[in-house]
Amino acid sequence: MFKVKTPNQFALIFSIISTLIVILVLKIVLSFLDIELSIKYLSLIGLFLLVASYGLVYFLLEIFINRKIRLLYRMIHEFQTSKADYEIDMNEDVLSASETDVIDWANKSREELVKLKEQEEFRREFIGNLAHELKTPIFSIQGYILTLLEGGLEDKSINEKFLKRALKGVDRMNLIVGDLDMIAKFESQRTEMVFKPSDIVQISRDVMDSLELKANEKSIKLKFANDYDDQIMVSCDSGKIGQVLQNLISNAIQYSNQDGEIIIRFLSTDESIMIEVEDNGIGINEEHFPRLFERFYRVDKSRSRHEGGTGLGLAIAKHIVDAHGHTISIRSTIGRGSTFFFTLSKV
Template sequence: MGSAPEKTKRRARANRIALKVAAPAALLSAVGVALSGLLFGTPFLQMMWVTALLVFVGTYAVSVGILARRLALGRTLLHQIRHSRFENLKEAKLARGDELNDLVRQVYRTGQVLQREMAELRRMEDYRRDFIGNVSHELKTPIFAIRGFAETLDGGALENAKVNRKFVQKILRNADRLDHLARDLGEIARIEQGELIMSPEPFSMRLLAHEIVESLEPIATKQSVRLDWQVPADLPDVMGDREHIRQVVVNLMENAIKYNNKQGFVRLVARVVPTGEASISVIDNGLGIPAEVIHRITERFFRVDKSRSRAQGGTGLGLAIVKHILAAHDRSLIVESREGVGSTFGFTLPLAEISIQKPEDEPALASA
């Protein structure tokens, strides 16, 4: 919609084009009548001006009718596009016809492209702002804690044997949190820059499961959580990037340990499913996740329970990294959870066509 002066200007522009079309047409008709007059007599000469006027008026009216609306539409859309407004864009989706219709359709397609790009730029700007805010907050918390404990020690608590060791341990715990945050931010940066390169090769999921459970046992014991794993001895080798799949499983199991109850359990299960793939699942009987936020758990810095997550040293990036690693394998994270009952996080991997040769002296592995 435009003001009255703007509408008058648009109409005047369309009228100028109509005049440029009508004037030559009238001139040509007048010349034609004049030639006829020279050949056939004076009556034709008398009709020359009347004919020229009629041709001019008719051509002008037709031109205005054909051009005015579409030219006004094109100008309006271009004006709105310049100001990043796209509310009337669908009006330019005209049927295929003459060159002017095609031109307006090009304006429509250009507007569509710009609308998508503007939406993406806004989304990226919102993400950048939120990301910087979250990183700043995540850095401040452990830094303030380290500073506070260090100042307390410097103020005299260093000589107090009852509290000095406790404060040093808290400083170390917050330093570890900073280290984990830096590591996860580095991983996210590599993902954002397209540097997450997978090197898929056959590997034994059974061996990997044993290594992971063994490495996480001290953490689970500290949390009073029982770890076990169920991987058949005859499970075929799977195809994937072993170290990145290790990272996926470790992140899932660490989360399951952190968000569990005392005397709870975390179980790693791998098996062949009817689709001919290997299904890998991490099952726990912990806190569970509310149904309304399950779709958000792989967002960067999203936490179901912010206070507990920070107390456990979580960065809020673990599941985001898991999602990207699985996406690089052309896989997705499958989540089933009931609040207060527990969760199952799983994914699938293709079976290797040729299994790797197991060493003859491989130790017997006993899954729980």
């Protein structure tokens, strides 16, 4: 059975049928009126009707079909850009508008494909990093348990030593899982934030006190840039911001050299307070800046794992600062140190 597949075919068939019908009706009417037209005139009339009806039908079909396509593409485009309501101007040129919408939709689709590819690449890298981070403590625990099973249980000194080492491996896995759970809650917006006026100087002082022993192991001094005797009040979740400072200062200790120095500084602007954590350590190459706050991203993988940490501290810090409606960033010079800084709203 013959199928009409294009507007051109439909217009041609419709024009032929309509022309034949009109010619037949015309001959019947003329025969009743005793008027006789020659074959030449009937052919000319038929040709004119054929061309006119074909052109009219084809034009109307093009308008109808292209308008539907334009509406479809615009619906797709608006859906992808998450616009709830939009207006379509029915007086605009149909063909040019359709072409513009199709190009916009194609560009949007291309961008979506690039994003999907980047997300897939990030997912693979994340799974690989997670597997590597968990593999180290798991293998350690496995080794300690095998040693105990092969006779170590009978020796009390070996027994206690290896069980303590296995416990450290378990603690490390707990840290990784806990940090991942925290990031997941931030990303799904399930973390409850309690904003209230807080003294950022006191928050910083408490964190510095808690990290003093860790800093002393490398003879690193933790100090303020100035004598901040007065309170500096900001609007924040004090516990979460304390964790940001904990992560930043711990990171600074990790990457600082022996006998180094870490300075906490507060800078005031019209509406906010900038908090800086500065170290005089090894510094970070600028090429790493765009990825520093990604999960498990490490500038020096071997050094980072040797020093400890989950590789999630900066990612958590960024999520917390983002949840406060502010940003966190870095400036660094190789051989001279790094400064992480973020802002909080004044009270």
